[in-house]
Amino acid sequence: MTTATERDEARIAARQAREDYNLFSRLPAIYAASRMQGQQFLQHGGGLSIVEWRTLWDLHEVGPMTIRDLATIQRADHSLLSRALPDMRRKGYVTMRRDEGDGRQTIVEIAPAGRAAYDRAAPVMARRRAALREVFSEEEIAVFVGFLDRFEDFLRRPVEQVLKEETAK
Amino acid sequence: MTTATERDEARIAARQAREDYNLFSRLPAIYAASRMQGQQFLQHGGGLSIVEWRTLWDLHEVGPMTIRDLATIQRADHSLLSRALPDMRRKGYVTMRRDEGDGRQTIVEIAPAGRAAYDRAAPVMARRRAALREVFSEEEIAVFVGFLDRFEDFLRRPVEQVLKEETAK
């Protein structure tokens, strides 16, 4: 706690250096930078949005899927896909049909225009991934992903559980 | 590339497992989970939003700052703070005054109601950070932060530079 009444550049710099080690503080900027960079790469590869790219890539690699399947692979809420897909259908990128066996489900499939858009963006995005592998070794990525797994497990613990453990101590 | 015409659960599972090792794919969900969990913690600690909490914490630790200072510490665009602060002033959390020496700058200072809101949220958020230290050792956090630093450096490289390096090869 400070009783400082005037702006103090040294304190500002110290605060920033300290927050560099706060994982919670680091994520917003890194995530935003990743998204912005991804969007810029896609601008060079045909102009797809991040969600469009991700979805076409998934459909291209896996084949037809439900909205729930896409949400599961992308670790996102189904509403994100539910909202994006009608526009993608309008652009001719995908087809959407109700599943004959289960009327609740929608089967999404890549369409020729989507395949073309995928073909245009894929080399650019592959270059991005290759460039990252010049910065991190395969072993380092494995360790990094291990940290992310553990961090995500922590983030998904119920808040009440985390707060209750303190009371038990 | 697949020519699959039917939904295939094994392919879906394989795709998801593979994307687990794609750092770009991992970030959106982890960032969103961090934010949602942070909001839930704050609900237990007085109801501040994430941006409000971060800002009050910074002002409490450092003292008066400009909007640019806050944006620098939080590694965020100045517009995020510029937008949040008038509401925080309206709630009595902060005061805002033009700098006498430089009329372009706004000096933001924590106010009594902000200090009270900070005091209520701080123990809850401290518990969150303490709980994370039970999951990661200090050494592991240092390595993790090193990876994040390198990743962020990569993410901030101009796209043209990354794409040009391929051409040079």
Next chain:
DNA sequence: AGATATTACGTGACAAGTCATATAATATCT
């Protein structure tokens, strides 16, 4: 067979980020 529970998707509402642009104030240059 009918009632109840569960699941899949669509939509409302919102938070939190960014980039771009405009305005005002200051710094620098000639």
Next chain:
DNA sequence: AGATATTATATGACTTGTCACGTAATATCT
């Protein structure tokens, strides 16, 4: 002293996430 360049903030517009809720279809139970 005046012109030009730079900087700080405010605002427009947008993207991408989530949670909550409603509707429709299916699964399960009695």
